[in-house]
Amino acid sequence: MTDTAADSPATILIIDDHPLLRRGVSQLLELEDDLVLAGEAGEPEEGIRLASELDPDMVLLDLNMPGLDGIETLRRLRDAGYAGRIVMFTVSDHEEDVVNALRSGADGYLLKDMDPDEMVRQLRQASLGRMVISESLTALLAEALRSQRNQPAAPDIHSLTQREREILRELAAGLSNKMIARKLEITEGTVKVHVKHLLKKLNLRSRVEAAVWAVQEGIDR
Numbered sequence: 001m002t003d004t005a006a007d008s009p010a011t012i013l014i015i016d017d018h019p020l021l022r023r024g025v026s027q028l029l030e031l032e033d034d035l036v037l038a039g040e041a042g043e044p045e046e047g048i049r050l051a052s053e054l055d056p057d058m059v060l061l062d063l064n065m066p067g068l069d070g071i072e073t074l075r076r077l078r079d080a081g082y083a084g085r086i087v088m089f090t091v092s093d094h095e096e097d098v099v100n101a102l103r104s105g106a107d108g109y110l111l112k113d114m115d116p117d118e119m120v121r122q123l124r125q126a127s128l129g130r131m132v133i134s135e136s137l138t139a140l141l142a143e144a145l146r147s148q149r150n151q152p153a154a155p156d157i158h159s160l161t162q163r164e165r166e167i168l169r170e171l172a173a174g175l176s177n178k179m180i181a182r183k184l185e186i187t188e189g190t191v192k193v194h195v196k197h198l199l200k201k202l203n204l205r206s207r208v209e210a211a212v213w214a215v216q217e218g219i220d221r
Contacts, residue, residue, distance in 0.1 A: 009032075009033065009034050009035055009036040010034060010035050010036070010057040010058060010123075010124075010127035011036055011037075011038035011054070011056040011057045011058070012029065012035060012036065012037055012038060012056055012057065012058045012059075012060055012123065013037075013038050013039045013040065013041070013047065013050055013051055013054060013056040013058070013059050013060070014026075014037065014039075014040045014041070014059075014060040014061075014089075015040075015041045015043075015044060015046075015047030015059060015060070015061050015062060015065075015073065016040075016041075016042070016060070016061075016062040016065070016089065017042050017043060017062060017065045017066060018062075019042065021062075021112065022040045022042070025037070025060065026040065028116055028119070028120065032120060034124065034127075035120065035123055035124065035127065038054045038056040039054050039056070043065065043066070043067060044065055044067060044068035044072075044073040044076075045067070045068070047059070047061070047073065047077075048073065048076050048077055048080055051077055051080070051082045051084075052080055052081070052082065055082075055084070056084060057084050057085065057127055058084055058085040058086070058087060058123070058126055058127055059077065059082070059084060059085070059086045059087070060087055060089045060123075061073060061074060061077075061086055061087065061088055061089060061106075062088075062089055062090060063088050063089075063090035063092055063097060063101065064090065064091075064092065070088055070090065070101070071100060071101060071104050074086055074088075074101070074104055074105060074106060075104065075105075078105060085107040085108070085126050085127065085129075086105070086106055086107055086108075087106065087107055087108035087109070087110060087122075087123070087126050087132060088101045088106045088108065088109045088110065089110050089112060090109070090110075090111065090112060091111065091112050091113070093111060093134075093136070093137060093140070095140055095141075098133075098137055098140065098141055099141065102133075102141075102206070102208040103205070103206050103208065107126060107131055107132070107176075108122070108126050108131055108132035108133060109132075109133050109134065109137060110122055110132060110133070110134050111134040111136065111137070114134055118135075122134075125174070128179075129175060129176040129178065129179040130173070130174035130175060130176075130179075131174035131176075131208070131211070132174070141208075141212060155201075155202035155203060155204060155213055156201075156202070157217065157219060159201045159202070160198055160201060160202075163184075163194060164194050164197060164198040164201070165219070166184060167180055167184070167191060167194045167195060167198065168198055168210060168214050168219060169214065169219060170183060170184070171195070171207050171210050171211045171214065172210075172211045172214035172215050172219065174211065177191045177192055177195070195207060195210075198210065
């Protein structure tokens with residue numbers, strides 16, 4: 001999986017067991033020059049095979065499907081070596097589903113009832129390496145992460161080095177490790193090390209928690 005070239009459209013594979021939904025997404029993407037449907041699958045195993053075969057820039061993945069659920073499909077995609085963006089696309093706005101998906105490594109969580117224009121905008125952002133979440137879920141996610149953090153002391157920004165703060169700000173902006181490395185002119189491996197250290201110092205469990213906390217604290221910019 002490589003970065004999408006500026007002059008070539010981002011390729012998308014949709015894995016969803018509803019034919020009408022897949023048709024709708026396909027028709028929506030046909031109207032865009034910079035987003036294109038690379039393929040579609042009606043069941044998870046077929047989707048995993050197609051992801052390996054087509055190597056799309058992004059997988060749009062349903063959360064609730066017969067057989068393998070979306071979370072297990074996500075894990076199998078990663079285990080199979082798929083390195084592109086994986087965005088959950090679902091009707092579920094349950095707190096547990098949102099948090100579980102993001103903690104399992106999803107690059108985004110979008111609701112199926114969102115406005116088509118907003119969906120295209122979010123997919124475009126995801127193709128550029130940014131984390132995307134339906135706007136209606138941001139407050140829910142922030143509250144969920146707050147309530148699930150059972151820690152004796154609040155995270156302290158002053159415990160971070162200058163470089164760690166820079167990386168935290170980029171996490172809050174939704175950038176991937178690769179995008180942060182490019183922006184700060186350091187290696188992706190160095191970014192991963194800094195992320196690991198800042199999570200430990202802040203007593204947080206994931207980059208999503210760190211991003212939400214940074215935005216809440218006004219550290220994002």
